[in-house]
Every structure is written in C-alpha cells, then in structure tokens.
Amino acid sequence: MNEHHHSDGPDPPSQTTHEDNKPVDLIPKSALSYHPRIGDPLDLLVDMGSGVVLGRSASFHTKYQRAGLGMIGAITETSDDVLTSLFGMPVLLDFVSPHVMLVAGKRGSGKSYTLGIITEELALAMERREIEVAGVVIDTVDVFRQSVEPNDDQVDLLEKWGLKARGFPFAVYIPRRTYAGLPDEVKKKARLFPLAISPRELTASDWGFVLEKGGQLSTAMDNLMGDVLESLRKGYSLESGEKVPLKRDFSIPDMIQCIDSNPSILELYQPASRTAMIQRLRRADRLGVFHPGGTSAQDLAIAGQITIIDVAPLGSDANTVLAILTNMLCRQVLTYRMAWTDEGESAREELPPTWLIIDEAHTLVPKSGSTPAKEAIVGYAKLGRRFGCSLVLCTQQPSAVSDEAISQADIILSHSLSHDNDIKALQQRAPAVMPEKFRDKVFISSLPRGVGIVFDQTTENKRGFMIQVRPRVSQHGGTDRLSALFEAVRLMIPDEIELEELEIKGAAAPESIEEGIAKDLPEVPRPPLKLSKEDWEVMDAWMKEYIEGYFERQKQEYAITEEPGPREEDGAAKPLLEWTITDADIQEEYTPAEIDGSVVSIRRFGPITRSLLTKAVARKVLYSPVTHTYLFGRDSLARETTSIVRTDIEPHLLVEEIVSKMGAMGMQIDSIKDSDGFSFVMLNKDSIRAGLSVGASGPMTCVAVAVVGDSRKEVSSISNQLSEYAEE
Ligand SMILES: Nc1ncnc2c1ncn2[C@@H]1O[C@H](COP(=O)(O)OP(=O)(O)OP(=O)(O)O)[C@@H](O)[C@H]1O
Numbered sequence: 001m002n003e004h005h006h007s008d009g010p011d012p013p014s015q016t017t018h019e020d021n022k023p024v025d026l027i028p029k030s031a032l033s034y035h036p037r038i039g040d041p042l043d044l045l046v047d048m049g050s051g052v053v054l055g056r057s058a059s060f061h062t063k064y065q066r067a068g069l070g071m072i073g074a075i076t077e078t079s080d081d082v083l084t085s086l087f088g089m090p091v092l093l094d095f096v097s098p099h100v101m102l103v104a105g106k107r108g109s110g111k112s113y114t115l116g117i118i119t120e121e122l123a124l125a126m127e128r129r130e131i132e133v134a135g136v137v138i139d140t141v142d143v144f145r146q147s148v149e150p151n152d153d154q155v156d157l158l159e160k161w162g163l164k165a166r167g168f169p170f171a172v173y174i175p176r177r178t179y180a181g182l183p184d185e186v187k188k189k190a191r192l193f194p195l196a197i198s199p200r201e202l203t204a205s206d207w208g209f210v211l212e213k214g215g216q217l218s219t220a221m222d223n224l225m226g227d228v229l230e231s232l233r234k235g236y237s238l239e240s241g242e243k244v245p246l247k248r249d250f251s252i253p254d255m256i257q258c259i260d261s262n263p264s265i266l267e268l269y270q271p272a273s274r275t276a277m278i279q280r281l282r283r284a285d286r287l288g289v290f291h292p293g294g295t296s297a298q299d300l301a302i303a304g305q306i307t308i309i310d311v312a313p314l315g316s317d318a319n320t321v322l323a324i325l326t327n328m329l330c331r332q333v334l335t336y337r338m339a340w341t342d343e344g345e346s347a348r349e350e351l352p353p354t355w356l357i358i359d360e361a362h363t364l365v366p367k368s369g370s371t372p373a374k375e376a377i378v379g380y381a382k383l384g385r386r387f388g389c390s391l392v393l394c395t396q397q398p399s400a401v402s403d404e405a406i407s408q409a410d411i412i413l414s415h416s417l418s419h420d421n422d423i424k425a426l427q428q429r430a431p432a433v434m435p436e437k438f439r440d441k442v443f444i445s446s447l448p449r450g451v452g453i454v455f456d457q458t459t460e461n462k463r464g465f466m467i468q469v470r471p472r473v474s475q476h477g478g479t480d481r482l483s484a485l486f487e488a489v490r491l492m493i494p495d496e497i498e499l500e501e502l503e504i505k506g507a508a509a510p511e512s513i514e515e516g517i518a519k520d521l522p523e524v525p526r527p528p529l530k531l532s533k534e535d536w537e538v539m540d541a542w543m544k545e546y547i548e549g550y551f552e553r554q555k556q557e558y559a560i561t562e563e564p565g566p567r568e569e570d571g572a573a574k575p576l577l578e579w580t581i582t583d584a585d586i587q588e589e590y591t592p593a594e595i596d597g598s599v600v601s602i603r604r605f606g607p608i609t610r611s612l613l614t615k616a617v618a619r620k621v622l623y624s625p626v627t628h629t630y631l632f633g634r635d636s637l638a639r640e641t642t643s644i645v646r647t648d649i650e651p652h653l654l655v656e657e658i659v660s661k662m663g664a665m666g667m668q669i670d671s672i673k674d675s676d677g678f679s680f681v682m683l684n685k686d687s688i689r690a691g692l693s694v695g696a697s698g699p700m701t702c703v704a705v706a707v708v709g710d711s712r713k714e715v716s717s718i719s720n721q722l723s724e725y726a727e728e
C-alpha cells in the first residue's frame with residue numbers, strides 16, 4: 001500500500017536522492033497553495049521512486065529510469081479517493097528524447113517562469129551528465145539573464161521542495177553595440193557575449209522587416225534591395241571600370257556603397273528611392289547587430305551549455321531582429337543536424353542536439369501574417385525531432401499562434417487563460433483527455449500564478465492534470481542594475497557614431513566558428529545530405545531553398561545527392577540539386593607527357609581530421625565540374641574511388657608517385673586542370689577514365705582517385721592496385 005498522505009503538520013524536508021524502492025518524498029501541502037478537487041480518475045505514468053513521468057512511454061522509462069528527467073513541479077489536484085491521489089507527487093519532464101512543447105497562459109500567469117524552470121532542469125540534467133545537449137533560450141523581455149544569480153529570496157520555500165538556491169553559468173548574448181558599451185568586469189561577471197547577425201543571412205524580404213515597420217518595402221525599394229544583394233554576391237564594376245569583387249560576407253556600409261556607386265543601380269533607380277534606402281540602412285546599422293561574420297548557430301548551440309539570447313536592449317526593434325535570428329538559428333541547426341546525421345560522432349562535434357526555447361512565440365509564429373521566422377519555426381517544429389532537436393514555444397495567446405506549429409506539440413502546459421478563443425484553441429489542441437472541470441471558463445481563468453494544466457501525448461498519461469510549477473533556484477526577471485546599464489548604453493550611444501569604433505577586439509565568444517572557418521577551414525566542404533524521399537517531402541520549400549543558398553555560400557560544389565554519386569546505375573538516386581558547370585571556374589588546362597608534381601596545386605585545409613580530409617578531397621574529385629564532366633560525361637558501368645593518405649611526405653612527390661604508378665598500369669595523362677585552388681589530373685586508357693586531386697592538412701596529404709569505365713573488371717583492377725599502394 002503506498003503512503004500518499006497530505007501532511008498538514010511540520011514539513012519534513014524532502015530529499016533529492018532516493019534509495020531503490022523507496023517511495024519518492026511528496027512535496028508537502030504547505031508548499032502547494034492551491035488544491036482543487038478534480039473528479040475524474042487520474043491515470044498517469046508513475047514511477048513510485050521518482051514521480052509522474054512526462055514525455056516517456058513506460059518501456060522507455062524502464063530503460064532510462066531516472067536519468068535525463070527534470071522535476072518541473074508537483075501534482076496539485078486532490079481526489080476524493082485518498083488512496084489513489086497523487087497530490088504532491090513530483091512531475092518529471094523527459095529530456096532524453098526530443099519534444100515539442102507549448103507553454104501557454106495569459107499575461108503574468110507564470111509562463112516565462114516555467115520556461116526558466118525547464119531551462120534550469122536542462123542545465124541540472126547536463127551537470128549530472130545524464131544528457132548532453134545545447135539549450136538556446138530566446139528572450140525578448142530580459143527575464144532569463146539573471147539566472148546567473150541564486151534565488152536567495154525563497155530559501156524556505158525551496159527547502160520544502162528539496163532544493164537549494166544557486167545560480168547557473170549560462171552564456172548570455174546581447175546585441176554587440178550594447179555589449180561594446182559595457183565595462184569589462186560587468187561583461188565577465190554576467191557572462192555576456194556579443195551578438196551579431198551577418199547581413200548576408202538576410203533575404204530581400206527579411207530586409208523589408210528590418211527597414212519598414214509594416215515589414216513590406218515598396219516595389220521599387222524591394223527591387224533595389226534585391227539588386228544590391230545580388231551585386232554584392234556577384235561583384236560589380238564601377239563607372240571607372242574598377243571592379244568591386246564579390247563578397248561572401250558584407251556589411252551595411254558595403255550595401256550603402258553599392259547603392260552609391262554601382263552604375264547599374266544609379267541608372268535604374270530614382271535618387272529618391274536610393275536616398276530613402278540609404279537612410280533606412282543607416283538606421284538599421286545603428287542597431288549595432290548587423291555585422292559581417294555574425295554569430296552562427298555553432299556559437300550559440302554548444303553541447304553542455306545553456307545560451308540566453310537577450311535582445312531586450314534593442315527595444316522596439318527587438319522583435320524583428322529576433323525573428324531574423326530565430327530564422328537563421330532554426331535553419332542552421334536543422335541543416336547541420338541533417339547534414340551530419342550519418343556522421344556519428346562528428347555530428348555531435350558539429351552541432352549537438354538542441355533545445356530551442358522561445359518566449360513570446362506568437363510574435364514569431366503568428367497564425368495570420370508572416371514574419372521572417374515563421375516558416376523556419378514551423379519547419380523546425382515539424383522536422384526537428386527527427387534530428388534530435390526540441391522546441392519549447394511560449395505564448396499568451398494560443399489562438400494567435402500558427403496551428404502548424406502548435407499541432408506538433410506533444411506536451412502542453414497551460415497556465416490561466418481568460419479569452420474564449422484561447423481556451424478553445426487549447427481544448428482543440430490538447431494531446432490528452434480534458435477533464436470536464438478544465439472546460440469551465442471560470443475555473444481556467446482563475447488559476448493562480450504558477451499553477452497550470454498539463455497534457456502529454458504519451459498514451460500512459462491518460463488525461464490532463466493540474467501542476468504547481470516549482471520555485472526557481474536561480475533568479476527570475478530582469479529588473480537589476482544591469483538592465484539599467486543596458487538602457488543607459490542604448491541612450492548613451494549617439495546616432496552618428498561609426499560602428500568601427502566599437503569594433504570588438506578579442507571578444508571572448510566561445511569558439512567562434514565563423515572566425516574559425518575564416519581562418520582555418522576555408523573550404524571544408526559539407527557532406528551531401530543523405531535524406532530519404534520522405535524527408536525531402538516533409539521538408540518545406542524553404543528548407544531546400546535555404547540549404548541550396550547555404551551550400552552555395554560555403555562555396556559548396558557538390559550535388560546534394562544520395563551516396564554514392566551522381567550516376568547511380570539503377571537510376572534510383574537522382575541528384576536533388578543539379579549542378580551547373582561554368583567554364584569560368586576552369587582557369588587553366590595543359591597536357592604534359594609526364595607529371596611534374598610541382599605544377600599540381602595542393603589545396604591546403606586547416607586542421608581537420610583524417611576522415612574529413614579524405615572525404616573533402618574525394619568529393620571534390622567526384623563533384624567538381626572539371627572532373628565531373630570528364631568522368632561522368634558519358635555512361636560508364638563501373639566506378640570506384642580510392643583515397644591514399646600519407647603523413648610526412650611532400651605532397652608533390654606523392655602525386656608523382658601515384659601518377660607514375662598509374663602510368664605503369666597503362667594510364668596516360670589526358671590533361672591537368674586547375675579550378676578553385678585544386679589541380680585535377682585526368683588520365684585515361686581505352687574506355688577507362690580517372691581523375692585525381694590532392695589536399696593536405698598539417699602533415700597529412702590525401703590523394704583521391706576516381707576511376708570509371710565500361711569494364712568493371714579493369715576498373716576494380718586499377719582501384720585494387722591503388723588500394724594496395726594506399727596500404728603500403
Ligand atoms: N511558479 C511560480 N512560483 C512563484 N512565482 C511565480 C511563479 N510563476 C510566476 N511567478 C511570478 O509571477 C510573475 C509573473 O510571471 P512571469 O514573468 O513568468 O509571467 P508571464 O506569464 O511570462 O507574463 P508575461 O505574459 O507578461 O510575459 C513573476 O514576477 C514571477 O516571479
């Protein structure tokens with residue numbers, strides 16, 4: 001017989017550690033101020049040693065037990081049947097598998113506070129080393145930043161919950177202009193980092209949202225913006241004939257310069273449009289967040305870390321900037337996760353499973369109208385779980401949030417709601433049975449702060465139930481000295497100040513990958529995506545478009561295709577992205593009788609792993625336009641690729657050795673072509689064709705050789721000899 005009782009006497013402190021089989025300590029009644037009686041029987045997944053489990057099936061829970069669960073509150077409903085009552089039972093949320101969660105409630109009902117609880121529990125589960133994920137919290141109203149400080153005001157209440165006040169070392173990103181204006185010691189103490197968005201991340205329509213209050217540029221301005229972006233991406237010529245080279249990354253001043261000096265823009269657009277655009281761009285520049293080399297998903301989503309993105313200092317521009325940032329974040333996180341899903345460990349290195357927690361989501365994913373983030377969040381909600389990514393959306397008005405996003409929620413926690421529309425939206429979307437009492441408007445609109453009803457899709461959790469959210473162990477809210485400083489910094493900076501003066505020197509952003517890429521890994525190719533047909537179907541157009549653009553920007557030159565290659569014999573694997581071959585890419589061509597290693601350009605990569613180097617070079621050989629046409633210009637029956645990696649050998653010598661080895665097999669040099677910093681050596685013998693290329697990283701040299709031909713036997717004979725050589 002279990003011992004659920006309602007203790008009215010002095011509360012024994014509950015304990016956080018349990019011996020096996022010992023029933024969990026219930027949260028005492030004195031810590032739970034609201035005790036409504038709900039008639040319907042309560043049938044939930046209960047682990048008698050830990051509490052009510054949310055987001056797990058019974059079998060999943062048997063496997064993981066207490067690992068990866070976070071206590072977000074306790075059951076606060078009572079029952080006529082004392083024996084089956086779960087009153088005071090801790091409620092535990094699963095963090096092991098990905099979830100989409102909705103937190104709803106009217107103004108002041110405790111939503112942001114609940115997000116804070118989820119964030120704290122994520123951090124605690126990571127500290128206990130039960131999970132390893134990244135948590136990113138998007139905060140428009142400056143309520144999460146103070147989590148670095150302990151909640152010393154509620155020590156007694158915390159004790160009743162078996163908790164102790166403490167702060168968390170969350171990383172807090174604030175707009176770089178605000179950041180630059182703060183004293184160093186403040187930055188360090190509050191763990192602040194500068195947040196920037198690279199202008200290249202924005203489409204013309206995103207710029208509409210930044211530059212125009214209604215989000216819509218006039219047709220002329222919209223065209224002008226499109227032309228500016230295109231000119232910067234492709235490069236343009238000045239009146240004098242001088243060339244402004246294409247830019248992979250650019251600043252707002254670069255955009256203004258283009259409007260001022262690109263002859264085709266000067267000719268096409270009225271001075272009034274140009275001036276109006278420049279004025280708006282200057283204003284956007286003064287926000288101080290748009291800056292080349294902006295913060296990337298990899299800066300923000302770091303395994304084992306919680307990152308708070310606090311854009312409150314931007315004031316009325318916060319929502320737009322946030323929408324653009326969220327858009328970028330959702331897409332980048334998904335892109336990386338998808339691209340690396342097949343890579344095992346390296347997927348984790350690249351980008352960990354991410355919990356994205358978004359407060360005030362109705363402004364980002366509204367039911368009607370669009371924002372720069374809407375499609376991306378919907379896409380993330382639909383696809384994220386498949387790639388280990390979770391989403392927590394928070395809103396005052398469930399009826400105003402896109403159904404597409406809400407319908408993905410497997411767990412809903414709603415605080416008090418007062419509008420009929422919102423109550424109805426909740427009733428429609430609740431992923432579990434809703435007891436009659438919860439349908440009562442008076443009941444649901446008078447729930448005290450911090451109390452809510454929870455619905456979990458898991459079949460074991462049959463119906464919605466009442467929860468009291470636990471008190472925070474760290475501080476909630478942003479009315480501190482730093483908020484005042486934020487405000488001061490905002491007012492302090494005169495409009496005319498040149499951003500360059502605020503350049504952040506040696507900013508301590510953790511492992512800024514953008515910088516890393518710029519310096520060390522200039523061209524590390526992303527692997528082609530391995531997605532099933534279903535995945536591609538689920539993926540909305542935006543995602544495809546984004547990936548195309550993303551890969552293009554990375555100078556990605558590989559068809560997005562199923563492995564192993566563009567000409568799969570059964571014809572099943574069609575390249576999803578057709579590759580256009582431009583002659584401009586091919587710079588030089590020559591046909592020497594014998595190889596002279598010194599004429600071969602060796603592409604040097606930054607410090608990368610052996611397997612990445614092999615992959616990079618092999619894919620280059622397969623998908624570069626030069627070799628691609630040569631090797632796959634006609635149908636061949638057989639194809640094999642061999643990579644030879646050697647350490648501490650002069651790359652030129654290795655090429656010479658391999659080419660002469662192939663010469664001994666009867667392969668003649670057809671031509672050598674240079675493209676994009678690589679040399680491609682093409683060889684042939686009757687119907688057999690081969691292409692090779694060389695890359696190096698530190699002391700490692702990799703030569704990848706692709707061989708194609710009509711005779712399967714001959715192709716494998718050549719490849720086998722090369723593999724043998726590789727093993728020597
Ligand atoms: N579970 C709780 N325990 C104790 N205090 C709480 C709890 N939930 C909320 N509060 C307090 O109630 C106030 C409002 O909470 P919160 O900021 O979370 O509301 P909200 O629903 O996010 O409101 P808004 O819609 O204005 O953003 C805060 O001062 C917070 O400290």
Ligand SMILES: [Mg+2]
Binds near residue numbers: 111112359
């Ligand atoms: Mg709030």
